[in-house]
Amino acid sequence: MASVVILISGRGSNMRALLEAGLPVAAVISNNPTAEGLLFARSHGIPTQAINHRTFPDREAFDTALAAIIDTYQPDLVVLAGFMRILSTFFVDHYQGRLINIHPSLLPAFPGLNTHERALEEGVRIHGCTVHFVTSKLDYGPIIIQAAVPVLTGDTSATLAARVLAQEHRIYPQAVRWFLQGQLALTGNRVEISSASDGQTVLCSPEIKL
Ligand code: GRF
Numbered sequence: 062m063a064s065v066v067i068l069i070s071g072r073g074s075n076m077r078a079l080l081e082a083g084l085p086v087a088a089v090i091s092n093n094p095t096a097e098g099l100l101f102a103r104s105h106g107i108p109t110q111a112i113n114h115r116t117f118p119d120r121e122a123f124d125t126a127l128a129a130i131i132d133t134y135q136p137d138l139v140v141l142a143g144f145m146r147i148l149s150t151f152f153v154d155h156y157q158g159r160l161i162n163i164h165p166s167l168l169p170a171f172p173g174l175n176t177h178e179r180a181l182e183e184g185v186r187i188h189g190c191t192v193h194f195v196t197s198k199l200d201y202g203p204i205i206i207q208a209a210v211p212v213l214t215g216d217t218s219a220t221l222a223a224r225v226l227a228q229e230h231r232i233y234p235q236a237v238r239w240f241l242q243g244q245l246a247l248t249g250n251r252v253e254i255s256s257a258s259d260g261q262t263v264l265c266s267p268e269i270k271l
Contacts, residue, residue, distance in 0.1 A: 063241045066090060066136040068127075068144040073098015074226065075142040075163055075233050080105055082234035084241070087134040090127070092146055114146060124152040138240050141195065142233070150197045158247065160195040161240070163233050165225050167191060167207055172200030177218040177225065186266045188212050188221060190229045192236040194247070203252045205236045205245060211266035 064087040067076045073089075076098050080086055089102040094111035102109050110130055117123035123146075131139060141162040153160065166176040168191040180188045189209040196202035208228035212221060239245050244255040 063137045064134065065138045065140055065237060065241070066131050066134050067102075067140045067142050068092075068131075069096055069098040069142050070145040071096050071098065071143055073101055073143065075229055077101055078230035079140065079142065079234055079237060080107065082238070084234060084237050087136055088131075090130060092123075092127070092144070098143075120147070120149050121151065124149045128152055128155055138237065140233075140237060147199060148195070153195055153197045156195075158194065159240075161192060161205065161236065162195050162200070162202075163229055164191050164193065164200050165222065165229065167209060168193060168200060168204065175218075177221045180212060181216060181218060181221065186212055187264065188225060190225050190232065192232055194252070203247055203250050205239070205252050205254070206232045208232045209264050209266075 062085055064085045066087055067079060067089045069076050069089060069091050070093045073096060076089055080102065086107055088108045088110060089099065090110045090112065091099050092112060092114045094113055099109045099111065112127055112130060114123045117126065137159060139156050139160045141160070164172070166180065167187070167189040171179050177188070187209045189207055191207045192205045194203045194205065208231060210224045210228060239254055239256070246253045246255070
């Protein structure tokens with residue numbers, strides 16, 4: 062049966078959404094032994110492992126050890142869910158085409174950290190989240206699915222983050238399901254989804270009332 066390994070570093074709310082969606086998760090692995098998400102995974106009977114990056118001399122050594130653990134589960138897909146480590150080229154190449162990430166912005170806008178603060182600073186009207194295949198360029202790579210939310214008057218980074226996070230929890234299980242069902246095909250930097258609708262919906266923020 063197809064399986065997924067999830068990598069986390071902290072809270073693990075996206076991991077939780079994936080587990081609650083009933084996806085076949087073989088293991089949850091964290092670089093942070095005290096990651097909150099590990100407790101939830103364990104309480105759901107999912108095997109967990111912690112591998113502390115601080116105990117390795119460099120990034121390559123950590124990534125090599127991490128890949129060795131992941132590979133014991135022989136996953137079809139490796140899912141980064143709030144995994145706060147930059148991955149080496151070796152690691153990304155090893156899982157090419159079967160490593161995905163979720164990022165709290167509409168990429169390619171706002172790669173990196175503090176996306177909600179930066180969206181507010183820039184005054185964008187529409188913000189959101191992106192699930193994408195991982196390439197060696199940080200927060201870049203073929204986009205599988207995105208969800209957009211409006212930025213509202215009076216938003217703080219916390220209110221905006223919460224609105225985006227609710228959408229993350231919807232799109233990540235969908236992206237994983239598509240992958241496991243073999244519905245994603247890569248053509249260059251574009252992902253074709255065999256089941257997706259035409260996507261004719263237009264998003265406007267603020268809404269235009271005629
Ligand atoms: C999410 O916003 C995700 O997009 C980003 O890190 C955050 C992780 O949250 N990569 P959680 O640990 O899944 O709750």
